[in-house]
Amino acid sequence: MKATIKIYDTLRAKKVDFEPLKDGKVGIYVCGPTVYDSAHLGHGRSAVSFDLIRRYFIYRGYQVNYVSNYTDIDDKMIDRAKKDGITVEELSKRVIPIYARDYGNLGVMIPDVQPRATVYVPEMVELIKRLEKDGFTYVLDDGVYYEIGKFKEYGKLSKQKLEDLKVGARIQVKDNKKSPYDFVLWKFKKEGEPFWPSPWGDGRPGWHIECSAMTWKNLGERFDIHGGGLDLTFPHHECEIAQSEPVFGKGSFAKYWLHNGFINVDNEKMSKSLGNFFTLKEIFEKYDPKVVRFMFLQTHYRNPVNFSNVLLDQAKAGLARLHDFVRTINNLLELAEDGDVSKNLEAAIKVAQANFEAAMDDDFDTSGGLGAVFEFVKEINVMMSRAKLNRQELAYVLDFLAMVDKVLGVVFVEVAKLDTDVEHLIVEREKARKSRDFKRSDEIRDELLKKGIVLEDTPQGTIWKRT
Numbered sequence: 001m002k003a004t005i006k007i008y009d010t011l012r013a014k015k016v017d018f019e020p021l022k023d024g025k026v027g028i029y030v031c032g033p034t035v036y037d038s039a040h041l042g043h044g045r046s047a048v049s050f051d052l053i054r055r056y057f058i059y060r061g062y063q064v065n066y067v068s069n070y071t072d073i074d075d076k077m078i079d080r081a082k083k084d085g086i087t088v089e090e091l092s093k094r095v096i097p098i099y100a101r102d103y104g105n106l107g108v109m110i111p112d113v114q115p116r117a118t119v120y121v122p123e124m125v126e127l128i129k130r131l132e133k134d135g136f137t138y139v140l141d142d143g144v145y146y147e148i149g150k151f152k153e154y155g156k157l158s159k160q161k162l163e164d165l166k167v168g169a170r171i172q173v174k175d176n177k178k179s180p181y182d183f184v185l186w187k188f189k190k191e192g193e194p195f196w197p198s199p200w201g202d203g204r205p206g207w208h209i210e211c212s213a214m215t216w217k218n219l220g221e222r223f224d225i226h227g228g229g230l231d232l233t234f235p236h237h238e239c240e241i242a243q244s245e246p247v248f249g250k251g252s253f254a255k256y257w258l259h260n261g262f263i264n265v266d267n268e269k270m271s272k273s274l275g276n277f278f279t280l281k282e283i284f285e286k287y288d289p290k291v292v293r294f295m296f297l298q299t300h301y302r303n304p305v306n307f308s309n310v311l312l313d314q315a316k317a318g319l320a321r322l323h324d325f326v327r328t329i330n331n332l333l334e335l336a337e338d339g340d341v342s343k344n345l346e347a348a349i350k351v352a353q354a355n356f357e358a359a360m361d362d363d364f365d366t367s368g369g370l371g372a373v374f375e376f377v378k379e380i381n382v383m384m385s386r387a388k389l390n391r392q393e394l395a396y397v398l399d400f401l402a403m404v405d406k407v408l409g410v411v412f413v414e415v416a417k418l419d420t421d422v423e424h425l426i427v428e429r430e431k432a433r434k435s436r437d438f439k440r441s442d443e444i445r446d447e448l449l450k451k452g453i454v455l456e457d458t459p460q461g462t463i464w465k466r467t
């Protein structure tokens with residue numbers, strides 16, 4: 001039997017037990033970026049949040065099908081391409097690799113499927129045809145519109161009543177629309193814009209219909225989890241529901257809705273429109289991407305992150321503590337003696353694992369999960385100050401960290417970067433010291449210093465740190 005994972009579902013507005021549609025499987029769709037400009041910190045947070053959720057389902061034994069798209073056609077794409085004097089296709093070819101690189105640096109696993117919207121235009125047309133047949137659409141001079149008044153449940157995700165809706169992001173006010181919140185499904189062709197054929201004339205899809213088509217084709221009419229940034233709840237996700245549910249029937253589309261929180265700067269939401277955003281590339285020039293990932297891990301994915309350099313510096317220090325610990329264990333392992341694993345150590349690992357899983361089962365509380373790992377590190381340090389750990393015990397400690405790092409994705413990255421030359425020199429010096437060849441030992445110490453490695457001799461053996 002699988003452990004129960006509790007998730008906060010935006011639709012039900014509470015924490016519920018996750019129950020997969022198909023035993024042992026999870027289908028997840030996460031709205032990806034519109035690829036007209038560099039990836040910023042907000043994109044990074046959404047990608048890391050859902051990467052952690054995906055990894056934890058895998059950790060818990062689920063077979064995950066993770067789909068996250070690229071929006072490669074919409075108003076922003078067209079405006080930017082025009083400005084840069086290139087085609088929309090050239091723009092997406094330029095920008096998609098930037099996202100792939102930045103997300104890869106953040107340790108985000110590549111999605112199982114990465115659909116691009118432009119590949120699914122025939123399916124979008126098919127959906128609009130079905131909506132038209134059922135009377136959900138009307139045609140104006142510039143496109144085909146969705147009439148939200150026809151879908152009685154419009155607003156159920158964002159908990160808004162139709163009459164209370166305020167004009168917000170990406171809402172077009174057009175005098176002849178039946179409601180200001182009616183949204184475009186198909187935009188008629190304008191000079192110089194990319195277009196596709198449709199029964200209503202050449203044109204291109206609206207933004208919302210793209211995700212309805214990509215979820216349908218990649219995950220089916222009904223799937224487990226739909227995710228995205230909190231700002232997508234309304235209108236984007238509300239519109240996706242309004243498009244998909246009437247076509248596929250009641251109880252179709254996403255079973256659970258998960259949303260990651262904003263990034264704030266000086267208590268204001270980080271956004272392109274406010275101009276207070278940072279690109280990932282800018283931040284990676286000053287901080288290792290894994291520090292940024294670690295910073296995200298320290299806050300629950302639904303809570304806002306109050307971004308600052310202080311927060312990044314704290315993350316850097318926290319991550320360095322973990323890396324130093326692993327390095328120490330690795331160094332000790334080289335020279336440790338064989339033995340049995342003590343009951344104490346076994347118990348410590350059991351407790352740490354239980355605490356890690358309890359936190360993560362509770363709506364993917366990575367901050368609590370990290371807490372369990374740091375508590376464990378502290379306890380092992382205390383154990384090592386009292387007695388030498390043997391080879392089996394040290395390996396057991398590393399195994400535990402490697403297991404939780406399959407989810408966290410921050411512990412073993414830096415350690416792996418240590419080149420084998422350095423490792424060999426450290427071991428050679430340790431051997432020289434043991435055979436009382438202090439001349440050779442000192443030579444190696446100086447050589448390592450030139451490589452930026454300082455050695456420290458402790459009762460446990462020699463450990464090393466970067467200068």
Ligand SMILES: [Zn+2]
Nearest residue numbers: 031032211236
């Ligand atoms: Zn979407």
